[in-house]
Amino acid sequence: MSLNLTILGCHSATPRVNAYPTSQYLEINNRHFLIxxxxxxxxxxRKYKVGFSKINHIFISHLHGDHFFGLIGLISTFGILNREKDLHIYGPKGIKEITVLQLKLSKSWTKYQLIFHELESKESELIFEDDKVTIYTIPLDHRVYTNGFLFKEKPKLRKLHIANIQQYDEIETCDYHNIKxxxxxxxxxxxxxxxxxxTIDPPKPKSYAFCSDTAYKPSIIPIIKNVDLLYHEAxxxxxxxxxxxxxKHSTAEQAATIANNANVEKLVIGHYSSRYSNLKGFKKEAQAVFKNVELAEAGNLHSINSFPVKVLN
Amino acid sequence: MSLNLTILGCHSATPRVNAYPTSQYLEINNRHFLIxxxxxxxxxxRKYKVGFSKINHIFISHLHGDHFFGLIGLISTFGILNREKDLHIYGPKGIKEITVLQLKLSKSWTKYQLIFHELESKESELIFEDDKVTIYTIPLDHRVYTNGFLFKEKPKLRKLHIANIQQYDEIETCDYHNIKxxxxxxxxxxxxxxxxxxTIDPPKPKSYAFCSDTAYKPSIIPIIKNVDLLYHEAxxxxxxxxxxxxxKHSTAEQAATIANNANVEKLVIGHYSSRYSNLKGFKKEAQAVFKNVELAEAGNLHSINSFPVKVLN
Known part of the structure; x- marks a missing residue:
């Protein structure tokens, strides 16, 4: 069980040479998601060596450009690379229309299947489930319809206490599945x-909550309660x-207040306004409320495991 | 009179870390255009310090992503930067629909005026004219409707031959305008x-032809005849x-053949396929036909003046 979050970009809209807008790559329980x-x-x-072919599910929080203007280019590139696997795209209603129009005008229909999951609900809902992971929306408060996303590992089977089992001669290997x-x-x-x-308890399932962009919204706390890792915009x-x-944005202190009240393990903040050339204040103001804070930075890998942060470049 | 072409990107579609797709910034006769x-x-x-506020006219050759997927982000950024000046966009029919849909879905209407000049003609046509510059389309042969663009300085006034004028006492300063x-x-x-x-002859007006993307199309030669600088895809x-x-693309040799037969002064080639990791062959194969060739490279400034190529970074 592992959870690895790679920050691909974490700045707000105004472009600068080394300040990329929001994108994250999440590995959770051997599933791979682009957020x-x-x-x-x-x-x-490319720079941080995220394999294009690993991405089968892309989650778009909202239709502001700094969160989705790179999508059509990525879809096109998948086509150029002769992708054959289906690609699932989750995002606000309208995302299909805009994507299809661009593909039509450029006469660049993909040979692979694009499957859109358009979101409209204002309540948290289950939008993805397989045998390893569930994903829920986190309704946020922004200028346009916006969702965060909650990624949860499914509970693993219990671990066998072999020494105890061996006390019972009649327990066979074929019984292990039921015992687990x-x-x-x-x-x-x-x-x-x-x-x-x-048996002994399996590792606690890991969870990650992505919350960007949003004004301070305490009503998300029950949804993200006790997650291992929270990204919250600041x-x-x-x-x-x-x-x-x-x-409809938050301060670093508000992000930390959400983290603290949701009892999360670790908080990562980002989406810094370009008015701040120095980011130290973000960490300082957040840490006044919640200790375990990291500043998002492109190329950083946040792991809920042994190494909390690793720099990829 | 000057003509300065800055290459912002010159690779074909597949993205790589240091290979940006097509974009150029042209200064001609104190006018500023994005191509x-x-x-x-x-x-x-940002990287090559092209002032955002200088750009009032953007020319899009065709609606393949590697030539226009950055447009909506630029339009949005102009909005964030509180632009007030009109922005003129020239490109194939459909460019307005796609831009407007994206602005609508992101609820990010610009406060400045967007003025679309949608192109449909298959013949070369005048699409811009002011007191200093004229711009014509160059119909190209690609998989979708595509135009190159021909930028021409208008002829300057003649230069006064002061020594000769002073032979005639009755010629006054107020006569100079008519004489020029x-x-x-x-x-x-x-x-x-x-x-x-x-009078003496003024400097010859400068001209620049941008031709990307296109199959070999000799019928463009009369349109681009004798230009000072030709960019042709290879x-x-x-x-x-x-x-x-x-x-519907060209080889380096075909680009050079066009340059040679059009009697241009200098050829710049780009839009290299990502299959070639080494670009030396492009220059070699082009120079077998036409001597004065440069390989496009992001950050290079091609001037039709004293310094033929300057590296900006």
Whole structure:
């Protein structure tokens, strides 16, 4: 079980040479997801060696350019690279129309299947599930319809306590599956061996919540409660908290307050306004409320494992 | 009079870390134009210090992504930067629909005026004219409707031959405008002083032709005849000339043949296929036909003046 988040871009809209807009690559339980896709994302994927063929699901939070203007280029590039696998795209209603129009005008229909999952609900909903991972929306408060996304590993099977199992000669290897699934074992004598004698707890499933862009919205706390890793936007410092209501963004302190009240393990903040040339204030103001904070930076790998942050370049 | 061409990107579609798709910034006779706008163009403009506020006219050759996927991001950024001046966009029919849809979905209407000049003609046509410059389309042969663009300085006024003028006491400063415009001067005696005695030729007007993307198309030669600078795509080397017909691209040799037969002063080639990791063959194969060839490279400034090529970074 592992959770690795690679920041591909983490700045807000105004472009600068080394400030890419929002995009993240998430590996969770051997599943691979792209979250948001600002202009230049495909370049950043190349730079940080994110395999194009691993991406089968792309999640777009909202239709502001700094979160999705790179999507059409990536879709086109997949076509150029002769992709054959389906590509699933999750995002606000309208994302299909805009993508299809661009492909039509450029006469660049993809040979692979594009499958759109257009989102409209204002309540958190399950939008993806397989045997390893579930993904829910996190309704946010921004100037346009916006969702964050909650990625959760499914609970693993319990681990066998081999030493204890070996006390019972009649338990065979073929019984292990049921025991790992949590079932008690009934001996031939009719005696019941409780499962918690035969197994130990599996690792706690990992979870990641992505919340960008949004004004301070405490009502998301029950949805993201206890996640291992939270990315929350922090566009402003307290000096310009006055802009938050108008622009529907958050301060670093507000992001940290969400993290603290949701009891998350670790917070990563980003989406810094270009008005701040030095980012130190973001960490300082967040840490006044919540200690375990990292500043997002393109090329950083945040792992919920042994190495908390690794620099990829 | 000057003509300066800055290459912002010159590679074909497949993205790589340091290979940006087509975009060029042209200064001609103190006018400033952006030609094509692949993904990442705004980043390249920042990198090579092209002032955003100088751009009032953008020319899009065709609606393949590597030539226009950066346009919507640039338009949005102009909005974020509180642009007030009109922005004129010239490109194939459809460019308005796609731009407007993206602005609508992102609820990011620009406060400045966007003025679209949609092109449909298959003949060369005048699409821009002011007191300093004229711009014509160059119909190309590609998989979708595509135009190159011919930028021409307007002829300057003739230069005064002061020493000769001073031979005639009655010629006043207020007569200079007519003389510079080429008129003869009639003395009070009725005698006519021919204009070529009073003036010398002005510098030859400069011209630039941009031709990308296109299969080999000799019928463009009369349109681009004698230009000072020609950019012509060269996607393939002779080893893959077989791909030209299918993909509607040119080889380096074909680009050079066009340059040679059009009697241009200097040729710049680009839009290299990503199959070639080494670009030396492009120059070699082009120079076998036409000597004065440069390989396009992002950050290079091609001047029709004293310094033929300057590296900006």
């Amino acid at each position: 948001d896709c600002g202009e230049g994302t495909q370049r950043q994927m 699934a949590g079932k008690d074992y009934v001996l031939s004598t009719g005696e019941v061996v409780m499962n918690d004698e035969l 566009t402003f410092l307290n000096d310009r908290e006055d802009l938050c209501e108008k622009t | 094509d706008c692949g993904e990442g163009t705004q980043r390249q403009m 415009a080429g008129k003869d001067y009639v003395l009070s005696t009725g005698e006519v002083v021919m204009n070529d005695e009073l 996607t393939f080397l002779n080893d893959r000339e077989d791909l030209c017909e299918k993909t």
